[in-house]
Amino acid sequence: MRTSHDGNLSAHAVSITPDAPTTGSCAPSRGTGRIACAFVGILDDEGQNEENAAYSPAGAQFQESLLEALAATSLNVTRVYALRPVQSYPRCRTLLFGARETLCKTIPTSLLPFINYGPLKTLTSGFALFPRLLAWAWRERHRPRVVLLYNLYSPPGIVSIVAGRLTRTPVVAIVADIQVPGQGLLPRTILRLLDFQLQIRTLPLFDGLVVLTKAVVEDFAAAVPFIELDGAVPESLMDPLQLIDRETGADSRCIIMYAGGLSELKGVPLLLSAFAMLDGEEFELWVTGRGPLEALVRQAADHDARITYWGFPAQEKLHELYARADVLVNPHSASTESARYLFPSKLIEYLATGVPVVSTCSTPAVRACYGEVAVVSGDGTPASLAEGLRRVASMSRAERRAIGRRGRSFVLREKSWRGQVDRVSAFVGALVEDRGTSTK
Numbered sequence: 001m002r003t004s005h006d007g008n009l010s011a012h013a014v015s016i017t018p019d020a021p022t023t024g025s026c027a028p029s030r031g032t033g034r035i036a037c038a039f040v041g042i043l044d045d046e047g048q049n050e051e052n053a054a055y056s057p058a059g060a061q062f063q064e065s066l067l068e069a070l071a072a073t074s075l076n077v078t079r080v081y082a083l084r085p086v087q088s089y090p091r092c093r094t095l096l097f098g099a100r101e102t103l104c105k106t107i108p109t110s111l112l113p114f115i116n117y118g119p120l121k122t123l124t125s126g127f128a129l130f131p132r133l134l135a136w137a138w139r140e141r142h143r144p145r146v147v148l149l150y151n152l153y154s155p156p157g158i159v160s161i162v163a164g165r166l167t168r169t170p171v172v173a174i175v176a177d178i179q180v181p182g183q184g185l186l187p188r189t190i191l192r193l194l195d196f197q198l199q200i201r202t203l204p205l206f207d208g209l210v211v212l213t214k215a216v217v218e219d220f221a222a223a224v225p226f227i228e229l230d231g232a233v234p235e236s237l238m239d240p241l242q243l244i245d246r247e248t249g250a251d252s253r254c255i256i257m258y259a260g261g262l263s264e265l266k267g268v269p270l271l272l273s274a275f276a277m278l279d280g281e282e283f284e285l286w287v288t289g290r291g292p293l294e295a296l297v298r299q300a301a302d303h304d305a306r307i308t309y310w311g312f313p314a315q316e317k318l319h320e321l322y323a324r325a326d327v328l329v330n331p332h333s334a335s336t337e338s339a340r341y342l343f344p345s346k347l348i349e350y351l352a353t354g355v356p357v358v359s360t361c362s363t364p365a366v367r368a369c370y371g372e373v374a375v376v377s378g379d380g381t382p383a384s385l386a387e388g389l390r391r392v393a394s395m396s397r398a399e400r401r402a403i404g405r406r407g408r409s410f411v412l413r414e415k416s417w418r419g420q421v422d423r424v425s426a427f428v429g430a431l432v433e434d435r436g437t438s439t440k
Helices: 057-070 119-139 157-167 190-205 215-220 268-276 294-303 315-324 337-341 346-352 364-370 382-393 397-414 417-435
Strands: 035-042 075-083 100-104 107-111 145-150 171-175 208-211 226-228 254-259 283-288 307-309 327-330 357-359
Touching: 035 057, 035 119, 035 417, 057 075, 057 145, 057 417, 075 119, 075 145, 075 417, 119 157, 119 190, 145 157, 145 417, 157 171, 157 190, 171 417, 190 215, 208 215, 208 417, 215 337, 226 417, 254 268, 254 315, 254 382, 268 283, 268 294, 268 382, 283 315, 294 307, 327 346, 327 382, 346 357, 346 364, 346 397, 357 382
Parallel strands: 035 075, 035 145, 075 107, 145 171, 171 208, 208 226, 254 283, 254 327, 283 307, 327 357
Antiparallel strands: 100 107
8 A cells, every 4th residue: 555655545546455355246244344434324224115206226335346356355344324315304204213123135224313304314314423423433432433324414524533633543435426506406595505515615624535537536435544445246136137139120229228317417418319310210219217307307308208107117127238238328427516426336237237338427437447348538528428329339249249348348357346445445454554543
């Protein structure tokens, strides 16, 4: 691990070469790791339903895969503290959520109590978390320990930082995204702006950061040690899909598919504008997902018979649609400020399918890391995205197969959860050792 001249961890990206990982899956088990870890996140199976816009399948999958993979590392997650992913009252009819004990991947999990109304959700979940972290640190006082949290808003990251300072426990945040109010998914309101300021002012206080885009550190926490992590291949896509080929003849369609959030930040208006530039009945657009622009997608499907909106399908159905598609499109917006702090992790899922991928360049990492295995459109305009789609549509079956295989081979080799989590574990372990966490 790179260090600065005074022996402290460098406030730059850390290059880690962990021990060679073992092969095969590893079920989580307690007591196997050297360092006790408390994980703070947003998890609960009760949140999985089509009407719950607060539930993020990608976020839940990220956290669950992370916890499962951590079981084979030096980190022993002994407790999970989680907030339920529900919309605030009155969208969710429950106003008060009580504490509940459950399991996540066999790990003891405390679902935090909170008042489900506006900013009271953030405040009350933070108050509930604080004494629980203190009690956890006391129980683990004879071991090196760390608090690892996913994102900074609910519960607020400052709660974990204060608890860490009081118990001499390092605190590391996984920053999956930072939403700038009025520049993406969140409205520009006083409360949203205050929450944003709390997040960015909290970032420099962490002992370490795991970021999905380096811009988070560059803009808000230049002195904090960090590693960059852009997600990993979902476990459900480790086995290859049985792809369906189409060539000119009886079925000359080119099926373009998008799966993800239906919002401006995710690039839905850009996608619809680009598709409108593709002339010919051979082009079809399939859209899955949910979000604030669902009505816009439905309207486009009503006006263009080539567009099909599939709703929010189950994973098995989603994989079936992937296998039938000719090209997967990631139209993530590069024009909003929030895009700078969000890596489109859907890109990794797409590449793992073995289907050719066309993507905008929403962050420099997209072109730098994936330009050889995906078609990356130039300037983020509808015309450039349409040109990328035409390019794949004009490819032969052999060319499509080749680019699809390259993409899948790359992410299976470089973006496995085990490999990514080995890096996180080594980074966190070095931080704990460097800080000399007291075990007394």
